[in-house]
Amino acid sequence: MTTHTSTPDTAGNGHKPRKHILQEYLEAMVIAVVVALVIRTFMLQAFRIPTGSMEDTLLVGDFLLVNKMVYGPRLPFVDARIPGWRDPEPGDVVVFKYPRDPSQDYIKRCIATGGQTVKIRGKTVYVDNHPVDMPTDGKFIDTHVKPVGYREPDIVPPGAGNRDHFGPVTVPEGHLFVMGDNRDNSLDSRYWGFLPRENIVGEALLIYFSWDAYVPLYRIGEKIRWNRLAQIIR
Numbered sequence: 001m002t003t004h005t006s007t008p009d010t011a012g013n014g015h016k017p018r019k020h021i022l023q024e025y026l027e028a029m030v031i032a033v034v035v036a037l038v039i040r041t042f043m044l045q046a047f048r049i050p051t052g053s054m055e056d057t058l059l060v061g062d063f064l065l066v067n068k069m070v071y072g073p074r075l076p077f078v079d080a081r082i083p084g085w086r087d088p089e090p091g092d093v094v095v096f097k098y099p100r101d102p103s104q105d106y107i108k109r110c111i112a113t114g115g116q117t118v119k120i121r122g123k124t125v126y127v128d129n130h131p132v133d134m135p136t137d138g139k140f141i142d143t144h145v146k147p148v149g150y151r152e153p154d155i156v157p158p159g160a161g162n163r164d165h166f167g168p169v170t171v172p173e174g175h176l177f178v179m180g181d182n183r184d185n186s187l188d189s190r191y192w193g194f195l196p197r198e199n200i201v202g203e204a205l206l207i208y209f210s211w212d213a214y215v216p217l218y219r220i221g222e223k224i225r226w227n228r229l230a231q232i233i234r
Contacts, residue, residue: 044068045202047095047105053180053187054107056137057093062228063209064107066095068202088113088176088197090127093204093233096178100192107204108178108188108195109135118177119167120190125179136234138181155191166190176200204233 049062058064072084088094088110098104112118112127119125122145125132150162160166163184171177175194180186189195210225217223 044205046208047107047204049107053182053185054093054109055182055185056139057109057135057181057233058107058204058207059210059212059225059228061211061213061225062207063211064095064233065205065208066202067205070203071200073202088200088203090116090132094176094178095201095204096195097199097201098192099196099199102199105201108180108186110176111179111189112171112177114171114173114175114197116177117168117170119169120161120163121165123164123183134183135181138183140184141182142184152191160190163190174198206233207231 045066045068047064047066049058049060049064052060070085071088072081074081090110090112092110093107094110095105095107098106111125111132116127117129118127123140146162146164148161148165150165152162155161160169169177171194174197176197177189178195179188179190207228208230210228212223212225215223
């Protein structure tokens with residue numbers, strides 16, 4: 001008896017046909033984009049510091065990673081959040097949607113939360129009648145204390161005073177009172193009022209890059225603030 005054998009073709013040899021190299025690259029790119037979107041939506045997001053309101057804790061040109069998990073990330077397209085690890089606390093540096101223009105992201109330090117009373121006397125901040133220490137790298141740029149009778153325009157909280165003599169005001173539940181570490185040069189709760197909890201994006205985590213815009217480009221090695229890279233934000 002003669003046995004006939006056949007040579008299997010490429011479609012029937014038990015092996016999947018090799019993908020085209022362009023298809024492999026496309027699939028890898030799609031997966032990378034999806035992973036990046038998930039991380040950005042639910043875990044970490046990058047931000048850049050454009051102003052000096054948080055000097056010298058944060059400098060213009062600092063690039064930050066913000067932890068969105070800690071307070072609970074907002075679900076896209078719906079008005080809901082995933083539960084976070086904890087609520088914002090005094091001392092936290094928070095990124096949030098500016099209440100008067102939610103298209104803008106702001107960053108400030110939480111001074112007080114719902115139910116606490118804030119007042120400022122001669123630049124010293126008091127929460128529930130206890131003085132609050134300045135942040136380690138916080139500062140004043142104006143040594144002059146504005147008189148008690150002076151009032152900054154457009155202050156929202158009832159009973160608010162001026163930049164250096166403010167309140168007392170009690171923070172409503174579900175809100176925060178926030179201030180910049182550069183106390184004399186910060187548009188914060190002293191001017192536009194209390195921050196709704198729902199506006200918070202996350203807690204500032206670390207500086208992953210820092211770029212000094214004032215140094216000429218030809219001095220590229222000096223434009224990068226090497227000593228600030230990977231610095232934890234406190």
